[in-house]
Each structure stands twice: as structure tokens, then as C-alpha cells.
Amino acid sequence: MTEKDPLNVVVTGVGGQGNVLISQLIGKALVKKGYHVTIGETYGASQRGGAVMSHIRISRQEQYGPLIPEGQADVILGLEPVETMRVLAQFGHPGVIVIANSRPVYTMAVTTGAAEYPGTEEVARLLGELSSAAWVIDATDIALEMGASILTNIIMVGALVGSQALPLGPEELEAALRDSMPSDKLEMNLTAARRGLEEARTRAAVPS
């Protein structure tokens, strides 16, 4: 497979879900492999419960700017279903690959009863229709099963590597985790990443 250059990846979710950690893990691993990587992300006020995005641009040739043009995301990793849809509508195209967490974080409109949140099947159907391949992963449920919802993002980054949408293998992800995680948290995070990898490998993508 020839690599698309630049490869544009959006990681999206809600402030506090661990976007920045994911983009750093991927970015550092790819710089180590000799890629030029640029990441644009959301910080500060907009992180407080708001919609957040990291734009990751990966190139063998040159340094790209930190913002992906509209309709040019090649891969979308969504930590939250509605945020995944929001990014798809702005940055998606028929060839985009989507890996999304199934667990919602309700917007205030839903919490206050002013709007309804789409059901899991509806989410999967929409993501499938708007992409060339979509995986819906129950990452938060798996994380809770493992005892810590905070592992959701690591399970998702595992699933992203498992989808083979990035020029990054499982061993390289594990090496990146070894480089960045404190030793008492490493084993738990490695297990989470492997669970995510398995999910993407063993579950078929949603038909599109």
C-alpha cells in the first residue's frame, strides 16, 4: 500500500477524555520513525467540557501546518460518538476511515431534555454511511471492566493501530507507551492498548 502524504488524522472527543495524550503518543512514535509530524490541538478554556480536536499531519516529505483543510481527514479517531459525527461532517470524505468509541458524553441540550441522543445502532449506521470503513468500539465499557474509565483513550489508540490506518505497528505503540508511561501504570496501559488492538482486529468494520 502506498502511503498517502500527508496522512491527516483527527482525534476528537470532549475535554478531559485524553485527546492530547493520544496525539502525543502517536506523534512521538512517528517522529522516531523519521516522519515529519505536526499536531494542532485544543487547550485552555475550550477544554472545559467542550468539543476538542487534535489534528495530526504525517508526512515523509515536509512539515505541514497544524490545521487540516475541510474534507481532508483520512482517519478519524472519535472518543465520543456525536463528536465523531461533528468532525465527519466538517473534515470527512467518502474514503475516510473511522474508529469511534460507543459511549456518549451527553451535551447539555440532551441532559436538560432539549434534544435526544442517537442510539448506538443509529450511530454505527451513520458512521458507516459516511466512511469507507468504520469501527465502533465499546472502549469505555472495556475500560470500566478493567477497573478504570481513564484507560478509554489508550484502548482507542490500540484500536487505531489495530485498524492499520496508521504507518505504526503494535510494537511501536508499545514502545511509545514504555517511553511515556510511569512504571507503575505501564502494565495496565499496555493491557488496555492490546485490548483495543484485538477489538479492531477481531471485529468487522461496520458495513458502509
Next chain:
Amino acid sequence: MSIATGKAGTSELYMGNEAIARGALEAGVGFAAAYPGTPSSEVIATLAEVAKEGEIYAEWSVNEKVAMEVAAAASFAGVRAIVAMKQNGINVASDFLMNLNLTGTRAGLVLAACDDPSALSSTNEQDSRPFAKWADLPLLEPGTFQEAKDMTRWAFEISEEIRNACMLRTVTRVSHARGDVELGELIPPSKEARFTATSPVDFTPYPVPFKHHQMIAKLEKARELFESSPFNRYVGPERPELLVVTSGACWLYSLEAVKALRAGDRVGILKLGTTWPLPEKFVQKHLARTERVLVVEEVAPFLEGNLKELVGGHLADAGQLTFYGKRSGHIPDSGELNPDLVAKALGSVLDLEVEGVSPEYVQKAQQLTGSHTHMRAIGFCAGCPHRASFWSIKNALKLDGRGGFVTGDIGCYTMALGPTGYFQVKTVQAMGSGVGLACGFGNLARTGFEQPVVSVCGDSTFFHAAIPALLNGIYNHSNFTLMILDNSATAMTGFQPHPGIGKTATGETTPAVDIEALCRAMGVRVEVTDPFDLEGTTEKLLELLRDDGGVRVLISKRTCGLVRARQGEPDYRVHIDPEKCRGDACGCARLCTRVFQCPGLIWDAETDRAKIDEVICSGCGVCADVCPAGAIINEAI
């Protein structure tokens, strides 16, 4: 892994601010100071992390003016120093800066100014670049992460060469973006700090006209250095049909836009790294090779104005030259740019269209997702003490019944403009301004003003700029209640310590300034409350509101929810008693989810009951006191 461990010659992924910090270390910086402010905070935070191993000094200063002053002292004593601040901070530091420029410097002094186009985390989108022109200081604008590092190192050299401070201006998309950076050698800082004045007026702006003249000569020297700078570059045909002149983050957007339009044979890009003073000969050479110029820049038409000024000064040499940019409406007059906006501007000048995604896909995506993607407003986190404080403020003002209102300030609690703070905050301007405004409102009684005024400010803001305003209110018999929302952190910018915490930037223990004792020493009535005690806080505030005459202080003290979450276990396991919660049959009209609005508390439409989202709930237990039916149960852990 810190920024001091990367080996020369290797490439690392750095945030723009980390790259600036690394550049400072590669220049042998010995002193670093800042007041935190998004998007600038990581410059000094990163240097503070490596201060011990690098044998440098780093501090969180009480505000930007003091930061600029302490850094200047280091420069005066022969130690290279860096000071960093966001755009608003430049205003605070400007009083000192407009005298420092006349005074001049000794060892290299770099001012990193980080702007926030689109005000992603700010109250304004002010452009810091005109400050460099105003203060007659050289200005550098890095466009990549590599340049952020290399230009910082160079800025120290320029500063020493001309003996004045050098300004390095970035934007959020450089400071808070990440990219690969090839590292250089680290240099240890000078160990020979000593203050020596060669004349009685050496370190003063006196005699002013003489120093003014000298300052302009220094700037001319910078211009000469800039003429041959490798950070000014041209890419494109020999005689471009259109010349894009750009700087900073907009450079990469411009490159991408030209590529997207496949216009590389028609358009040249002149990228300027040194934007004040302009390298005039270099710029004129390129202007002479075209007839049309598009200036691509964010916020203010700074480059555009300076280019026109340059052309105006050499009218005899200038041929036919048409400018496009903010003034012509081709570049938006506000907000940040991106590759799409630059491509649109280029397209309209060149009469070209960008090939985008098929309209069918765009339409289908809108159709399928539109009804689900309603706005996700920002708001207080689960467990945030501010939500509880504003709940009590709302209730106390209502009980008081005289139309009282809140003047706001800068921090997380600014979000009380919105629903999670019950729209209580009514004014927001600069750091400490809520207290200043309260001083004014509180002295309007003679002109018929009868409303109670509550000013809110955080602990870090209190130290930064609220103390003088509070003193002003006390001195001038103003009438208001200052509520200090003390969450023991500079939370919005990343939990940096401040004088009230007892820790310095480098983690050393220091005496914590007691806000309560400080206020008492000023002679005002001071009460302290725990915001999680909703009833007690409402009562205390109501009593203070009714204690008319003079300034009163209520300290609402509870550590930031995110800091508490990092420190350990939550206080409670919260759940809903499905028997007691009667859903829409209750008559409370969903007070908990519709009004109180904590993201950890959701409405389960299927069961028609409130529900705790165990992933988000922080276990603070405050909502239990909000439910009139007592259906929210706090189980002690």
C-alpha cells in the same frame, strides 16, 4: 523525558512553547519568569521543570509586569533571561517595557509574546506585534516549531548585539501545536552575574531624548542584521504574477493553499521571520518583481500597513503595485486563518477554485448528522467548586431581591457567563477589573444606585491585579462584596502555583500568603465559607449583602475539582434512589439536570429518572443538597 535530555542532532516532537524553552537553553539562558496565560504558559513551565538540572532560575511571577522586571534585572546583571506572556500580559508589562526600551539591556533579554487569534482561550484577540513597533524593539515571528527553537536562540544574540530586548511573537497554532524539531547543543548559563553601572544614568531612560535617539539607532542595527537573515525566505517563480507576503503560522497555510490551487507557477511566497523592523532592501527587491501583493496575516493588518509604509517611502521606485489583504476584504478582518481561508483569498485574487469534497457527500453528511450535532457548550467540570459558589450567589441575590449582580474577572469562573454558572457574571474585561468596576458601582449611591454588587475573582487573579482595586474600594468608602473563589490553583492555565499555595515554580516550599489575613489587615470584614455547603454559603453571602456600607470579603475556599481528582479518591459514591426520584411526576421540573447542570448528572429518558454518569461524576456530593426529594444519595467511601 524533559527538554534538557534530548541530544543534539536528534529530532523530537515538541510543543511550540517547549521549542522556545529548548531554544533558550541552547542559548545559555539563566533566568526565566512569567505569569501563566494561555497560550504562553508552557515556555516557563518547561524551563521550571529543568531548572535544577540546568542550574537556571525560573519563577511564576505575581503578574507580567513583575515578570518583565525580574527578567530585566537578570539581563542588567549579565545573565541571559527570557520572559513569556500572553497578549493581554503585554498590556500589563507595557509600562515597564516603554521605559526598558530607552534604558536598554546588557545580557540577552527575550520577550516571548504568545497571541491567541480567534480568542480560543482569551477575552480578546489583540495583536502583540504593534507593541514591538511602538516600543522600537526588534520582532521575530517563527512559522514552524524548528524556527520557534532556532529563532529564540537567535533572539538572545540580537538582543546582545543591539543591547535592547528582542520580542518573539507566536500564536496559539505555533505555541500550542506540536511538531518535530532537530535539536542543537545545550549551553550552560553564565555564572558571573554582577551589576555594574558605568555611568549614573546607565540603567535609566535618562537623558530621555538622547536615549530615544540611541534606541532608534539600535533598531536600525537590527534592520541591517535582518537583511541577511535566513528566516526571511522566498519560494516561487522569478517574476510571480502574485506575491504572497506572510509570516508566522500563516506561512504553512499559504504553502498548502498554493499547492491546493496548483498555482505554484504563478504565485510566489515571501515569508518574513523578521517583521519589525522590516528588512527593507530584501523586501523591496521582491516587491519590484511583481505587480500584485496579497498579505496573509492574522488579527491586525500589521505587515500590510508596514509594507504600504515602505512602498510609500520609495514612491519614485515603486511601479504599479496593487495590495490585497485585510483592507481589501480578501483576508478576514478578525479570527484566525487556516489553509481553507487562505486558499479562498488566493482563489478570489487569481480567479481559481479549490477542488473540494463532492457536494453530494457534504450534503449527505449534513443531512445525517445535523440533528445530532447540537452545540457542546463549555462549562464547569464535574465537582467544580465554582458551580456550587454560583448556585449560592444566584440564590442569595434572589433572596436579597434588590437586583444585585456580579462583576466578573479572568479565570475558569468567567464561564459563569453561561448556563453552568447560571448566567450570574455580567461583566468581564481584564485581570482584576471586576473589583475595579465594583469599586465604581459601589460609589454610585449619590446618583440613585441601590443594587448590591458582588465582585468575584479567583485566588491567582486576586494576587495578580485585584489587591490594588480592593484597596481602592476600602480607601474610597465603596460599597460591595468581593467574593474570592479560592480554588488553590491557577486552574484555567494548568494549575500553576501562586503566592497563596506555598510552592514555587520549581516545587520548593515557600511561605503561603494567607488571603484571609491579608484582607483583614486591610481592615475589611472577612468571612470564609466552603462552597460545597450551599445553605451556609448562601446565608453568609446574604448577610454580607445586607451589611451595607463599606467593602466586605467572602472567601469561598475549596480546591479545584481537577486537582482533587488527581490527589485521590472522591468523597462520595453518589447514586439515585429510584423510589424517591419521581421523575417528571415530581414537580421539581428536573431541577438537578435542567438547572443545576453538572455533566456527571444526566437524565435517563427511558426510566424518566435522573442518573449518575459514573465515568464523569467526581463524587463531590453537592447535587444531593439540590434535590428537593432527597433522591440523590451520598454514600461515604
